Amino acid sequence: MDFAFDNSFHDSMEGFYAPAEAAKPSAPKLLLFNHDLAQRLGIDVGCASDEQLARIFSGEEMPGGANPLALAYAGHQFGHFSPQLGDGRALLLGEVVAPDGARFDVQLKGSGPTPFSRNGDGKAAIGPVLREYLMSEAMAALGVPTTRSLAAVATGDRVQREQAHPGAVLTRIASSHIRVGTFQFFAAHFGADHVVQLSDYVIRRHFPDLADTANPHLALLNRVIGLQCELVACWLGIGFIHGVMNTDNVAVSGETIDYGPCAFMDRFSVNTVFSSIDANGRYAYGRQPQILHWNMARFAEALLPAIHAVDPDGVETAKDLVNEIPERFRAVWHQLVRAKLGLLEDAPDASLIDSLFAALEDNGVDFTSFFRALAMLLRGEGAMLEKLLPTPDAMAPWIALWWEHIEREALSPLEIADAMDGVNPVYVPRNHLVEAALGAAEGGDMAPFLELLEVVRHPYDERPVWALFAGPAPAEFGPYKTFCGT
Ligand code: AMP
Ligand code: MG
Numbered sequence: 001m002d003f004a005f006d007n008s009f010h011d012s013m014e015g016f017y018a019p020a021e022a023a024k025p026s027a028p029k030l031l032l033f034n035h036d037l038a039q040r041l042g043i044d045v046g047c048a049s050d051e052q053l054a055r056i057f058s059g060e061e062m063p064g065g066a067n068p069l070a071l072a073y074a075g076h077q078f079g080h081f082s083p084q085l086g087d088g089r090a091l092l093l094g095e096v097v098a099p100d101g102a103r104f105d106v107q108l109k110g111s112g113p114t115p116f117s118r119n120g121d122g123k124a125a126i127g128p129v130l131r132e133y134l135m136s137e138a139m140a141a142l143g144v145p146t147t148r149s150l151a152a153v154a155t156g157d158r159v160q161r162e163q164a165h166p167g168a169v170l171t172r173i174a175s176s177h178i179r180v181g182t183f184q185f186f187a188a189h190f191g192a193d194h195v196v197q198l199s200d201y202v203i204r205r206h207f208p209d210l211a212d213t214a215n216p217h218l219a220l221l222n223r224v225i226g227l228q229c230e231l232v233a234c235w236l237g238i239g240f241i242h243g244v245m246n247t248d249n250v251a252v253s254g255e256t257i258d259y260g261p262c263a264f265m266d267r268f269s270v271n272t273v274f275s276s277i278d279a280n281g282r283y284a285y286g287r288q289p290q291i292l293h294w295n296m297a298r299f300a301e302a303l304l305p306a307i308h309a310v311d312p313d314g315v316e317t318a319k320d321l322v323n324e325i326p327e328r329f330r331a332v333w334h335q336l337v338r339a340k341l342g343l344l345e346d347a348p349d350a351s352l353i354d355s356l357f358a359a360l361e362d363n364g365v366d367f368t369s370f371f372r373a374l375a376m377l378l379r380g381e382g383a384m385l386e387k388l389l390p391t392p393d394a395m396a397p398w399i400a401l402w403w404e405h406i407e408r409e410a411l412s413p414l415e416i417a418d419a420m421d422g423v424n425p426v427y428v429p430r431n432h433l434v435e436a437a438l439g440a441a442e443g444g445d446m447a448p449f450l451e452l453l454e455v456v457r458h459p460y461d462e463r464p465v466w467a468l469f470a471g472p473a474p475a476e477f478g479p480y481k482t483f484c485g486t
Contacts, residue, residue, distance in 0.1 A: 001045065001046075001048060001052070001056055001063045001064065002063060002064035002065055003043050003063050003064075003065060003066075003093075003094065003096050003106065004042070004065065004096065004097075005063075005064075005065035005066060005067070005093070005094035005095060005096060005106075006094075006095055006096070006097050006103075007065075007067045007094040007095050008095055008103070008201075008205065009069075009071075009092070009095065009105075009176075009201070010067040010069060010094065012201065013197070013198075013201055015194075016071070016072060016182075016186070016194075016197075016198065017069040017070060017071050017072060017092075018069065018070050018072065018086075018114065018115040018116065019067075019068065019069050019070075020068055020069055020070040020087075020091055020114040020115060021068060021091075021112075022058075022059025022060070022062075022068065022091055022108060022111040022112055023059065023111060023112025023113070023122070023123075024059075024060055025058040025059065025060055025153070025155035025156055025157060025167075025169070026155065026156040026157050027155070027156025028054040028055055028058035028060055028153050028154070028155055028156060028169075029054055029153065029154045029156065030050040030051075030053050030054040030057070030151070030152075030153055031126075031130070031152040031153060031154055031168065031441075031446065032130075032133060032149075032151060032152040033045075033050075033053055033057075033150070033151045034137070034148070034149060034150050034151065037148055037149075037150050037173065038150060040098060041096050041098050041104055041106075041150075041173065042096060042097070042098045042099045043096060043106075043150075053151065053153075054153045057108070057150070057151035057152075057153045057169065057171045058108075058111065058153040058155055058169045059091065059108050059111035059112065059169060062093070063093065065094060066093040066094045067093075067094055068091050068092065068093055068094075069091070069092050070086060070087035070088075070090065070091060070092070070114035070115060070116050071086060071087045071090075071092060071177055071178075071182065072086045072116065072182070072185050072186075073085050073086050073087075073179050073181040073182040073184070073185045073248050074181050074182075074184040074185035074188055074189075074248065075179070075180070075181030075184060075246050075247045075248025075249070076181075076184075076246060076247040076248075076295075076298055077246045077248070078246065078278075078282055079282065081184075081188075082248075083185070083188050083189070084116075084118075084185075085116065085181060085185075085248050086114070086115075086116025086185075087114055087116055087177075088113070088114060088116045088117040088118060088120045088122060089109060089110055089111075089112075089113075089114070089117065089120060089121075089122045089123065089124060090107050090108065090109045090110075090111075090114070090172075090177075091107065091108045091111050091112075091114065092105055092106070092107045092177060093106045093107065093108060094106060102175070103175070103176075103205060104173050104174065104175060105172075105173065105174045105175070105176055105177050106150070106171065106173060107171070107172045107173075107174065107177060108169050108170070108171055108172075109124055109129070109132075109169065109170040109171075109172050110122070110123050110124025110129060110155075110167065110168060110169045110170060111169050121159065121160070123155075123157070123159045123167050124159065124167065124168055124169065124170065125159045125161055125165035125166070125167060125168065126154060126165060126166045126167065126168040126441065126442055127165060127438050127441075127442055128260070128484075129152050129168040129169070129170040130152060130168070130437075130438055130441050130449060131259065131434065131438060132149060132170055132172075132259040133149040133152050133170060133453075134429055134434065134437070134449070134452065134453055134456065135259045135262060135429060135434075136148055136149045136172075136256070136259055137149055137453060137456065137457060138428065138429045138456035138457070138459065139240075139256055141456060141457045141458065141459050142234075142238055142425055142428070142459050143234070144231070144234040144235070144238070144240075144256060145227070145230075145231055145234070145253075145254050145255045145256060146255050146256040146257075147172050147173060147174040147251075147255050147256065147257050148172070148173040148174075149170060149171065149172060149173070150171040150172070150173050151170070151171040152168055152169070152170055152171075153168060153169050153171075154166055154167070154168050155167040155168060155169060165442070166442065174251065174253070174255060174257060175206065175251075175253040175255060176202075176205060176206065176251070176252075176253055177251070177257070178198070178201075178202055178251065178252050178253070179247070179248050179249065179250055179251055179252065179257070180247040180248070180250040180252065180295060180298060180299045180302070181246075181247045181248030181249075181250070182198065182252075183195060183198060183199075183252075183299060183302035183303060184247060184298065184302045186198055186302075187301070187302040187303075187304075187305060188302075191305060192305035192306060192308075192309050195217075195302065195303065195305050195306040196217070196305075196306045196309060199216070199217045199220055199303065199306045200216070202220060202252055203216050203219075203220055206252070206253055207219075207220065207223050210223060214310075214311070215307060215310045215311050215314045215317075216310070217303050217306040217307045217309075217310060217314070218303075218307050218310075218311075218314045218317055218318060218321075220252075220303065221296075221299065221300055221303050221307070221318055221321055222321055224252050224254070224296070224299060225296050225299075225321060225322075225325060225328065226328070227253070227254025228250070228254060228292050228295070228296060229292065229325070229328050229329045229332045229333075230254065230332055231254050231255075231256065232288050232289055232292045232329065233329065233332045233333040233336045234336070235256070235288060236285070236288065236289070236333060236336075237333075237336050237337070237340060238264065238368070238425060238428060239264050239265045239266075239268070239285070239367040239368060239428065240262065240263075240264055240428075241262060241263055241264070241265060241272060241273070241274060241275075241283070241284070241285045241288070242256070242262050242283065242288065243260055243261035243262045243263065243274060243275040243278065243283055243482060244258065244260050244261060244262075244275065244277075244278075244283060244484070245283050245288065245291045245292070245295060247295050247298050247299070250295050250299075252299075260275075260482075260484040261274060261275035261276065261277070261278075261482035261483055261484055262274075262482070263431055263434075263480065263482050264368070264428045264429060264430060264431070265285060265367055266366050266367065266368075266430060266431070266472035266473055267364045267365065267366060267367070267472065268357070268360035268361055268364070268365055268366075268367040268370070269285070269361055269364075270284070270285055270286030270357070270361060271284050271285070271286060272284060272285040272286075273285075274431070274480055274481060274482040275481075275482050275483075275484075276481045276482065276483050277483075277484060289326070289329050289333070292325070292329065293322070293325040293326060293329070296322060296325055297322050300318045300319075300321070300322050303318070304318065330350075334350065334353055337353050337356075339419075339420075339423050340371050340420065340423055340424055341356075341371075341374070341402060341405075341420070342374070342375070342378065342406060342409070342416040342417070342419060342420045343405050343406070343409065344409060344411065344416070344419065345408075345409055345410060346405050346408045346409055348405050352398075352401060352402065352405065355398055355401070356398060356402075359394075359395050359398045363389055363390055363394045363395060364390070365388050365389065365395075366388055366471070366472045368424075368425060368426075368428050368430075369384070369388055369470065369471065369472070370385075370388060371420060371424035372384070372420075372421065372424055372426055372462075373385035373387075373388055374402075374420065375416075375417040375418075375420040375421050375424065376417070377399070378406065378413040378414065378416055378417040378420070379413070379414060379417050385399075421460060421462075422460060423460075424460075425459035425460055426459065426460065426461070426462045426466075426470050427455050427456055427458070427459050427466065427469050427470060428456065428459065429452065429456050430469075430472065430473060431473060431477070431478075431480045432473035432474065432477045432480075433452055433469060434452070435480075436448055437449040437451075437452045452469070455469045
């Protein structure tokens with residue numbers, strides 16, 4: 001099989017990666033293959049059998065034109081700098097250029113040790129592989145920038161974590177795997193020339209419109225800040241908590257990357273944390289904008305040698321860009337919340353938004369259902385909202401205020417309700433559903449997983465047969481904890 005690879009990173013960035021090979025799986029078996037995505041990428045698997053696909057997407061057989069390599073990177077993990085991380089359990093096979101001209105990395109995750117594995121085994125267990133597949137496909141369907149999942153293959157080997165688990169390999173597709181931590185690695189160990197080379201590569205690959213600006217590295221900082229503000233606003237808008245916003249898990253492309261202990265919250269609470277390793281709540285739901293700010297300050301630091309090399313005055317501008325992040329984020333976030341509330345023309349003051357989140361928190365309201373219930377209210381049906389509230393008039397003052405704004409809109413309430421349903425999902429991968437699906441899959445029954453995958457691929461498309469997928473976890477579920485565990 002030949003993917004028509006065009007490996008720009010391998011060919012032009014020698015010294016920024018280490019060549020590596022995949023381990024041989026003992027009995028690869030195809031679990032999932034994303035034919036729609038393969039088509040979008042222009043990867044022609046023709047009439048390949050499942051056995052052939054399993055060999056390729058487990059690393060047993062290298063497709064023609066692959067240049068397998070592990071990327072070097074560093075990163076701040078929970079606020080502390082680790083100078084040497086890198087792809088310890090991932091192998092970049094190469095890049096494909098889709099029919100529309102977009103370039104994508106094709107990467108195996110869990111295919112065995114690399115020069116960056118340190119003490120790790122380079123492997124992945126089936127649970128986290130399927131979790132990433134499900135979460136990333138749900139995010140894509142929700143319209144959130146994200147890496148995608150092309151295939152999941154069981155290796156037939158056991159992977160030792162707290163217990164032994166069946167091993168698996170995920171094929172991840174990303175517009176690139178270059179992270180804030182990639183810049184940090186070359187800034188820390190090599191200095192300005194390497195940072196300039198990396199920045200130039202990123203600009204050529206992702207943002208060619210910046211190449212002709214006065215200081216392209218400064219323009220890159222500005223662009224990445226903008227993309228990260230949009231990304232984190234998307235996360236907040238769907239109740240998503242990434243869980244490990246370390247700088248090595250922040251892609252400069254602006255895609256959600258490295259799905260580990262991430263999860264969606266049911267009841268709204270800004271302090272929600274699911275990850276077992278986030279004891280201090282550094283990456284809690286409501287802290288994500290502050291962490292975005294902190295991470296972009298680290299990105300600016302890593303870029304400074306390049307910014308300074310073009311123009312020493314650029315350093316002051318970089319500081320300003322970083323200092324303006326809270327304001328910039330708030331503007332993006334408020335615009336997103338307005339759309340969720342059906343306020344398409346009217347720009348309410350921030351107090352409508354602040355008081356909404358305070359009321360959702362006070363009343364423990366299910367975040368995803370709430371916005372669909374508001375749209376039902378516009379259709380004259382209050383039952384759904386009532387069911388979400390502890391008492392029928394729990395949010396009456398806020399609802400009255402919101403109605404005043406709705407009445408100022410040009411569209412009719414029914415039209416606004418339809419617009420709201422286009423941006424507020426019915427279905428997200430709720431924790432209790434994810435756990436049940438993964439539990440069954442680990443025991444060999446993929447049916448619940450496949451059904452959930454189908455549901456979350458249609459997040460806005462309400463269907464009566466999927467009613468059980470729409471509500472919060474039953475009271476006896478939880479408290480919920482997630483693990484990195486790949
Ligand atoms: P992550 O949890 O994905 O942010 O990973 C943090 C770092 O640990 C990265 O450099 C990974 O490549 C590395 N890592 C995580 N799990 C393993 C593993 N099983 N084997 C080798 N390296 C790993
Ligand atoms: Mg990572």
